[in-house]
Amino acid sequence: MPSSSSIAAIRFGAGLSPASRAPVDAAALMAELSAPDHVARDFPVAASADIWDLARQIYAQGKAMRANTPGAAEAHRALQQEAYATASAGLVSLLLRGQAAPTGFRERLQDFWSDHFTVVAANAALYALPTAMAEEAIRPNIATTFPQMLRAVITHPAMLVYLNQNTSFGPNSPAGKRQHKGLNENLGREVLELHTLGVGAAYTQTDVRQMAFLLTGLTVRPDTGFTFAPGMVEPMTEVVLGHRYGGPPREKLSQIYLALDEIALRPETAQHVCTKLATYFVADQPDKGLVAAMVAAYRAGDGALLPVYRAMLDHPAARAPLGAKVRRPFDFVMASVRALQPPAATLKALDRMQVNRLFAGPMANMGQAFQRAAGPNGWPEAAAAWIQPQFLAARIQWAMAAPVALHPDLPDPRDFVQVALAEAASPATRQAAMRAESRREGIGLILASNDFNRR
Amino acid sequence: MTLDPLKDTITRRNLLKTGALVGCSVAAQPLLTTVAFAEAPGDARLVVVILRGALDGLDMVRPVGDPDFAARRKQTLEGAPAIPLTGIFALHPDLADLMPLWHAGELGFVHAVSTPYRDKRSHFDGQDILEAGTGLDVPDRAVKDGWLNRLLQTMPRAGSETAFAVGHDEMKVIMGRAAYDSWAPDARIGLSAHSERLLEAMYHDDPLFRDAATQGMVLTHEIARQQKAAAAMGQGMAAGEMMGQAMAASAPAHKGPMKPDPVAQFAASRLTGTTRIATFSITGWDSHANQRGVLGREFARLANTILTLRHGLGPVWKKTTLIAMTEFGRTAWENGSGGTDHGTGGAMILAGGAIRGGKVYGRWPGLSETALFERRDLMPTADVRSYAAWTMRRLYGVDKGVLERTIFPGLDMGSDPGILL
Numbered sequence: 001m002p003s004s005s006s007i008a009a010i011r012f013g014a015g016l017s018p019a020s021r022a023p024v025d026a027a028a029l030m031a032e033l034s035a036p037d038h039v040a041r042d043f044p045v046a047a048s049a050d051i052w053d054l055a056r057q058i059y060a061q062g063k064a065m066r067a068n069t070p071g072a073a074e075a076h077r078a079l080q081q082e083a084y085a086t087a088s089a090g091l092v093s094l095l096l097r098g099q100a101a102p103t104g105f106r107e108r109l110q111d112f113w114s115d116h117f118t119v120v121a122a123n124a125a126l127y128a129l130p131t132a133m134a135e136e137a138i139r140p141n142i143a144t145t146f147p148q149m150l151r152a153v154i155t156h157p158a159m160l161v162y163l164n165q166n167t168s169f170g171p172n173s174p175a176g177k178r179q180h181k182g183l184n185e186n187l188g189r190e191v192l193e194l195h196t197l198g199v200g201a202a203y204t205q206t207d208v209r210q211m212a213f214l215l216t217g218l219t220v221r222p223d224t225g226f227t228f229a230p231g232m233v234e235p236m237t238e239v240v241l242g243h244r245y246g247g248p249p250r251e252k253l254s255q256i257y258l259a260l261d262e263i264a265l266r267p268e269t270a271q272h273v274c275t276k277l278a279t280y281f282v283a284d285q286p287d288k289g290l291v292a293a294m295v296a297a298y299r300a301g302d303g304a305l306l307p308v309y310r311a312m313l314d315h316p317a318a319r320a321p322l323g324a325k326v327r328r329p330f331d332f333v334m335a336s337v338r339a340l341q342p343p344a345a346t347l348k349a350l351d352r353m354q355v356n357r358l359f360a361g362p363m364a365n366m367g368q369a370f371q372r373a374a375g376p377n378g379w380p381e382a383a384a385a386w387i388q389p390q391f392l393a394a395r396i397q398w399a400m401a402a403p404v405a406l407h408p409d410l411p412d413p414r415d416f417v418q419v420a421l422a423e424a425a426s427p428a429t430r431q432a433a434m435r436a437e438s439r440r441e442g443i444g445l446i447l448a449s450n451d452f453n454r455r
Numbered sequence: 456m457t458l459d460p461l462k463d464t465i466t467r468r469n470l471l472k473t474g475a476l477v478g479c480s481v482a483a484q485p486l487l488t489t490v491a492f493a494e495a496p497g498d499a500r501l502v503v504v505i506l507r508g509a510l511d512g513l514d515m516v517r518p519v520g521d522p523d524f525a526a527r528r529k530q531t532l533e534g535a536p537a538i539p540l541t542g543i544f545a546l547h548p549d550l551a552d553l554m555p556l557w558h559a560g561e562l563g564f565v566h567a568v569s570t571p572y573r574d575k576r577s578h579f580d581g582q583d584i585l586e587a588g589t590g591l592d593v594p595d596r597a598v599k600d601g602w603l604n605r606l607l608q609t610m611p612r613a614g615s616e617t618a619f620a621v622g623h624d625e626m627k628v629i630m631g632r633a634a635y636d637s638w639a640p641d642a643r644i645g646l647s648a649h650s651e652r653l654l655e656a657m658y659h660d661d662p663l664f665r666d667a668a669t670q671g672m673v674l675t676h677e678i679a680r681q682q683k684a685a686a687a688m689g690q691g692m693a694a695g696e697m698m699g700q701a702m703a704a705s706a707p708a709h710k711g712p713m714k715p716d717p718v719a720q721f722a723a724s725r726l727t728g729t730t731r732i733a734t735f736s737i738t739g740w741d742s743h744a745n746q747r748g749v750l751g752r753e754f755a756r757l758a759n760t761i762l763t764l765r766h767g768l769g770p771v772w773k774k775t776t777l778i779a780m781t782e783f784g785r786t787a788w789e790n791g792s793g794g795t796d797h798g799t800g801g802a803m804i805l806a807g808g809a810i811r812g813g814k815v816y817g818r819w820p821g822l823s824e825t826a827l828f829e830r831r832d833l834m835p836t837a838d839v840r841s842y843a844a845w846t847m848r849r850l851y852g853v854d855k856g857v858l859e860r861t862i863f864p865g866l867d868m869g870s871d872p873g874i875l876l
Contacts, residue, residue: 164743167792182791186743189576189797199577205829208576365641367623374507374624374738377579385625387663389671390639396654396668397645428660432653441650449657450664 002423007322010424010455012281012313014104015335018419022102026313029105033143033306037106039097040139043344045090048132048157048225054083055125056222080124081352087127088352091359091370094131096344098334106142109309111330112280113138115378116273117153117195119162120371126161130371133158146273146303147264150195151257154187157220163187163376170216170234173249183234188212190376196263198272207240214238214245214259217252228253241266270298278312279381283324287317322424323454326383329366331455332395333359336447339420342406358402365394387453399447404440413442421451499809499850500771501732502722502764503603503843504779505628506757507582508740511785511795512802513833514750516564516815519545523822530793531746540564544815549754553761556806561765561772563812563874565803565842567820569783569835576797578741581782586628588840590865600631602840603734605862606847607633609854615670618732619725622718629734636670636730640721643675644668681724713755716763723767726775740781744792761806773808776846776875784833787822800833803842809850811876816842841868849875 002010009016009024022028058079064072098107114134121127137156141149153159160166168184169176176182188211193199217233220226230249237246243262245255263269274294278286290312297311298304312318327335337347350358360370367386373379380386403410410416413433417425425433429449436442446452514531518524520543537545538554544566546554556562571590572581584591588602600608607613608631615634620626622639629635646654651672658665722733737757742749757779765772784801800820805812820826820834828834844858844866859866 164792164794167744169791171791176791184743184790184792184794185796193575193577199575199580205574205576364623365639367625369623375578375741380625383663384630387667388620388625388637389667389674390623390637390642392664392667393642393644393671393675396671397643400646400650426657428657432657435653437647437649441647445650445653445657448654450661451657453664 002322004319006422006424007319008313009103010322010335011318011325012103012105012108014098014101014107014331015338015455016420016422017099017338017341019100019341020102024103026310026318029103029313030306030310032102032105033109033309035102037139039101039107040135042100043093043096045093045131045135046086046128048129048136051083051086051126051128051132052157052222052225054079054086058083058125083125083127085352087121087131088350088355088360090128090131092347092350092355095334095337095359096347099338099341099344104334104338106139107334108281108331109142110134110139112277113142113149115280115373116276117159118373118376118378119158120373121158122161126158127371129158129161141305143306144304145301146269146298146305147261149305150260150264154191154195154215154260155218155226157225160187160218160220160226163190165215165218166220168212168216169232170213170236172236173216173232173234175229175231176234183209183212183216185209185212187218188215191215191260192263194377196269196272197266198268198275201268201272203241210238210240211259214240214252214256217249218256264303267295267299270295270303274298274308277308278317281312281325282317282320284382287315290315290317323451324383325381325455326386327453327455328379328386329363329368329391329395330370332366332453333363333398335452335455336399336402336420337406339416339447340403340407340411340443343408346406346408358405362394362398362402365391366398367391367394383454395453396444396448400441400444403443403447410439410443413439413446416443417446420446421449424451425449426451497731497851498774499731500726500768500775500807501846501850502726502775502777502807503628503732503734504760504777504804505582505586505626505734505736506740506779506781507578507624507736507738508742508781509578509581509783509785509797510740510753510781510801511742511746511750511798512566512781512800513784513787514742514746514795515547515550515754515804516540516566516802517545517547518543518566518819518822521819521822523824527787527822528789531750531789531795533747534751541813541815543819547750547754549751550758552755552758553806556761556765557813560812561806561808561810562761563805563810563814563816565805565837565839565872565874566815566817567800567833567836568803568817568839568842569800570839572783573799576783576799578782578797583627585780585782585839586626588628588843588863600633601626601628602843602862603629603732604631604633604635606851606853607631607635607732609857609861610851614729616725616729619722619730619734621722621725621733621735624736624738626734626736636674636725638671638674638721640717642671643678644671645675646672713759715766716756716760719760719763720767723764723771726768727771737779742785742794743790743796744794746789746794749794757804765806775807776809776850777804777806778843778846779804779806780839780843786831787827787833788831798832799828800835801839803839805842805874809875811874816872816874837869838866840866842872842874844868845871845874 005023061072061076065076098104119130121129133156137152163186164184165187169181171182189208213234219229233249233252245259278291293311293315294308297307301307417433429451432445433442517537535548539545570585572584586601615636618635620629620637718735785795785798790796818836820836840863847853
């Protein structure tokens with residue numbers, strides 16, 4: 001029977017680590033969220049502004065290339081390589097943070113919220129943008145409030161572009177009339193359906209449409225990033241879920257913020273967000289009492305997130321036996337790296353092709369192409385969705401091949417089973433570790449075990 | 456008694472699923488070969504393609520002869536003109552490669568169809584309902600399996616190899632209690648025999664992992680043998696080459712002729728063997744902006760998928776029915792960004808040598824504002840499930856009552872639309 005510390009580290013953290021042996025409990029997990037974010041400082045990721053900057057150069061060279069300007073093709077290729085490399089480095093930084101963090105609770109929460117607010121890069125020049133959005137809009141708000149995170153995400157260029165808000169014009173706005181452009185419902189719909197109320201809530205197509213009208217004016221400019229453009233705002237008073245949001249276009253941004261805040265604090269949103277959190281961390285069908293405790297904390301704190309996490313960690317369901325969930329591929333790879341503790345310098349030195357070969361490609365084969373979910377609803381939670389033959393095959397392949405490429409000096413499998421799983425290792429897994437024909441295969445079998453792939 | 460390596464492995468898989476023989480090596484139980492081998496249900500092949508993201512049927516099969524069409528669409532129609540099909544309809548220019556099939560009667564469409572899903576226009580609910588095959592009267596999550604799985608449940612002689620889910624997408628349409636196989640063309644499990652045994656022992660008491668790994672190992676061995684045989688005949692299939700290319704793969708579409716689609720190629724290789732039903736999805740149809748570019752790429756991919764299948768199936772193409780369905784259609788009007796938003800009525804694609812193609816099936820509702828659903832979307836005039844139901848009825852002789860009560864609960868199939876030869 002695993003200790004409560006192992007359960008907490010595996011269920012809520014990034015997994016067990018030989019470098020971080022302090023007992024893990026609710027207090028330790030919560031403390032990490034209030035402490036300075038050292039791993040973010042040590043393993044930085046690219047900022048949106050720099051990514052846009054590079055993308056603009058790529059687009060310019062692409063244009064020059066199509067006009068047959070001498071040298072443009074080479075320049076375009078070099079810049080595009082740089083964009084790929086930026087995205088690859090971002091993935092490596094996220095893994096290194098998981099490796100070095102005291103428990104990795106913040107890394108897990110970032111993974112959860114990045115999925116809740118899924119974005120996918122619009123094109124190859126912008127591959128690094130989802131990581132930048134997580135860094136700029138999600139990570140700083142993991143310990144603030146849901147309304148604050150919602151506002152930061154909805155106004156982040158990555159989200160505005162992904163859900164086409166940047167091309168949504170009020171049809172009767174000056175810009176809409178001049179350019180003969182109109183509304184795009186995409187973001188308005190997903191804010192209600194995915195980000196806040198949830199699809200089961202009582203809203204209608206009319207609410208979606210009104211929300212989309214209300215969001216007009218939120219856009220992205222190449223030089224300034226997120227911009228509120230009153231010239232794109234539909235001149236009207238919108239009614240969303242029975243609340244009226246009016247006023248002159250110039251002042252409409254505050255109405256948008258007001259609407260987002262009000263929707264974020266509705267009971268349906270509390271229910272939706274807390275159910276998703278409990279599903280992500282605890283069980284595919286989470287305990288109703290657990291969700292209720294989290295919802296109560298959400299509502300008592302006006303969407304403050306720390307009390308919600310605390311309610312989750314303090315509930316008896318948080319200490320239930322491990323195994324109800326399957327680690328999703330990113331989570332699985334992060335936990336593996338954390339257990340292996342390869343030298344940070346080895347990971348930092350990987351070029352983008354190596355990152356593809358070692359991480360991005362295998363994760364895609366496991367069913368979770370990094371930051372490329374098929375739609376804004378993100379990745380599935382159910383264990384059965386991830387343990388399909390072809391996906392499990394990719395996990396096994398990776399477990400057998402990657403550790404030896406990452407670590408110059410693989411540990412003894414008999415020790416590693418203790419490091420990676422502690423008391424959560426079944427006798428069969430221990431036996432496999434002991435009987436493997438080589439270190440490589442022993443480590444591979446431990447990482448491929450159902451014990452390690454579940455949590 | 457001669458040993459057939461293919462049957463041998465399948466036998467082993469079936470037995471391993473019961474957990475009885477975990478730990479035995481591949482060729483250890485030859486005597487059981489003929490006992491557990493399930494006979495495939497007939498000869499007809501069915502390919503079900505889920506088009507995720509809501510394909511714009513109005514752009515694929517354009518009702519150019521409808522008096523209201525020109526007023527609804529503008530930017531999405533830029534570029535090459537549509538290719539005349541029949542009556543008021545014309546085909547999107549980026550599907551031109553499929554025209555030989557149309558002329559051969561091996562390509563057809565059904566217009567103005569949808570599932571019973573209405574109003575909220577959520578992709579994810581829409582896809583869940585499409586794949587569950589239910590109506591709206593079924594309580595949430597009451598039906599946990601997909602309709603293709605329920606079809607398998609009605610086939611007592613089906614084995615897991617009868618049906619195949621291919622690729623890296625979750626396929627709820629085939630998930631459920633009837634056994635089926637699932638694999639991706641680039642997957643393999645390369646373990647030593649010793650490690651394989653240790654892995655089997657670890658997974659022994661965990662059915663989710665055990666069944667998946669057993670299938671994976673069996674398929675790895677089987678495909679390796681096939682590739683060896685094919686290579687010996689000088690036509691080796693390139694497998695595993697996609698490993699590590701996930702990021703590069705989504706780079707801008709390359710110019711020139713496309714490589715054969717690996718998913719379709721793999722599906723064809725199974726369907727020419729014991730598999731009768733294959734399913735996979737094509738994603739990326741959610742064309743909220745720059746629809747001309749988005750759908751141009753997607754249609755090129757779709758055409759390549761269908762042509763790869765036809766090529767790979769060879770003579771079996773004659774016995775094949777492909778149906779491609781999407782969760783709902785899109786708005787009749789273009790939106791403000793050269794795209795379209797979520798709608799209701801859409802279109803279904805039919806292909807294969809077994810269909811009666813060269814036709815656009817369905818009842819056309821028109822595009823005048825009052826003819827639209829909620830004055831915005833193409834009005835569905837038929838349930839897309841009835842076409843799938845008639846396909847299964849004609850291909851596999853499934854009882855009408857079973858189709859209307861079990862596979863598609865609550866469906867009224869109506870009269871046979873005659874989409875199959």
